[in-house]
Amino acid sequence: MTDAQERFRNIRLQEEYDTYDPKGHCTMVLPFLRKRSKIIEIVAARDIVFALAQSGVCAAFSRETNQRICFLNVTPDEVIRSLFYNKNNDSLITVSVYASDNFSSLKCRSTRIEYIRRGQPDAGFALFESESLKWPGFVEFDDVNGKVLTYSAQDSPGIMLLILTKSSGCVPLEILSIEDGTVLKSFNHLLHRNKKVDFIEQFNEKLLVKQENENLQILDVRNFDLTEVSRTEFMTPSAFIFLYENQLFLTFRNRTVAVWNFRGELVTSFEDHLLWHPDCNTNNIYITSDQDLIISYCKADSDDPLSEGNGSINISNILTGKCLAKIKASNSFPNENECGQNSKKHRHASRIRSTAAEALEDITALFYDEERNEIYTGNRHGLVHVWSN
Template structure:
């Protein structure tokens, strides 16, 4: 669902900036050709996006716990050599492609499960010392890219490998091939996958060179070699180069993502001796905020500047840009808000207090139509089970902030509905009982305890969650 940047840090890194993928509408005048290419690439035969609240509620009606997968063999057996692979570890990432669910544990072990047979297909770790750091499904060639580090290299360099989904389905994860072998991706190097533009950005810290590759065939398109580049931000059709501060301003360049052509060069004035909290780019809009200063929204086409009071816009811990709706989400202190580019608050969410303090999009999902947000949330205080480590999965409308459906330990049906003849509102249903299925050992409450990763499969209308024990649960109707 996002442009994902993986650093060569010994530990997984979740970046501040996350992109909600969707075809954009418009952009800078000079970017029209790039945007048209992007629109053509993104056009599909998806259903009409104008869902009402009742339609969304219907999609999640009767959703309940259906399956349980375990990334660790119950007998403790693991074919891989590293000792921490044999211990339970929390799920940090879930990706689904067609009928396969991929679950990555913090230990670095990654398993693939079939939704058709409900069996584990294989582990994706090819080498005995391979620790997988992140996953990326490449829809351009129906393959899964794994980003790994290795014990033999002291876990210091990122290595990428692509494997077609059909090989994984045949339990042949070693049938893939390595990517970007010429690049030295040691810390602070990184690789970033940009699904919107169909590009890959790599940074080799060893020689301070950024390179852009085509996500379809992995050919290198161009490189950027400038030691003064401090950061690169990617938007539909363009890249923003942020340079080192000089004399109270920050030099900026906007490049075409397709060929690296410089479309605009300019500088943005800054307050001297004040830390820059963030600089973000969204099409023609530049968002800049410094410590204890107002948010500035600059239109780089017209140079029009809008300021938002720092008492109204508090510095968020993360953004999600909604390209289809020309809006952006902010995350701060476990709350979510929707803003427009006039600096106006559009939506505050009801009953959507996130469980985790740090915003990690591995436990947040934005639908491709950008109408719904699905998150792991804190249970309300008046719910029967609201203490301990048990939360709920909340489905909310992004434009209205209304909570449309909720999966919690006391009621697995949306908004208090019940399918039983007694219309008990969930009180007499099996949410507190163990499901009578051979592979499901968890109760509803246990499955909703300490959820560490969440993914929604829009094709199958299923939610997959992972927890601290390395278990994956399937929620379906």
């Protein structure tokens, strides 16, 4: 805990990148690609920061030169929808739709980081070409198992839990092998009649089922042991994150975060971690690889004179709920020598136009680079800010 406090103690606003470039966007044939747009996703790998705007434009920036390397949109009509860093072969996977295809199907491309560093985003190759990923098809990346799950609407599903059409009083469920699709277990789960299903989630061998105004049910599919949690203790969350290292799961509801175990017990309530966005935008949340820290964009202290209109970046211990550090406007003034243009290393860097307070306004995406100990945030203006010590 002390180590984490020291790591984040002196983090300040150090650099600013802009994904919007009128000259760079002039080759884009789609009008909305040429407009300034908010950042929806940030990924960092090998000293490169990738920022994806809601418009579908994706830019790569170098942390060594503090310059934009390139845009990842290979064709003028490409709209990038999501990013995934594949650490197994040091490549970035982009998921895109295209105007020439009427935006009707997802196309995936893998590009090695070294090619992007050279400014060659077109040196990648297509993935899953045999799959028909037209709506309602989808692609999901499973970082834990190093797998990609695709649902080809014309062929077969590649998912772990298959929820079949609800019949009277029960819902048929099948658990499939992620390797070859073999049905490992098939069973019916009893439901309360005339009550809508709030969610069915599967985490390894545990199945979580919640119906409207009913208790949470935790079913062990190996032996069918059933645990119930009172509906007054566990209310339907808006999102989950499964902590596979600790066999726990996070729930998000009404800007609050809680940690539960699979015995239905509340493990942690956070003392100072009220999320800024009420709808739980998980792009504004980062869980460290050891799953011991959560970094989120939160509501700032009401007694902070510079906090009006902006939030703070809070770093909390997941197992204790303690707030270890907080980046807020009043303690985030940049070091002029580090972010100015006098330093030889930063001679190409553009001057930071935003104040720390402005950089903490309406953050729309957040990422923590654990190797560099840097936090990257994006906002509604398409700007990316680097917070570092």
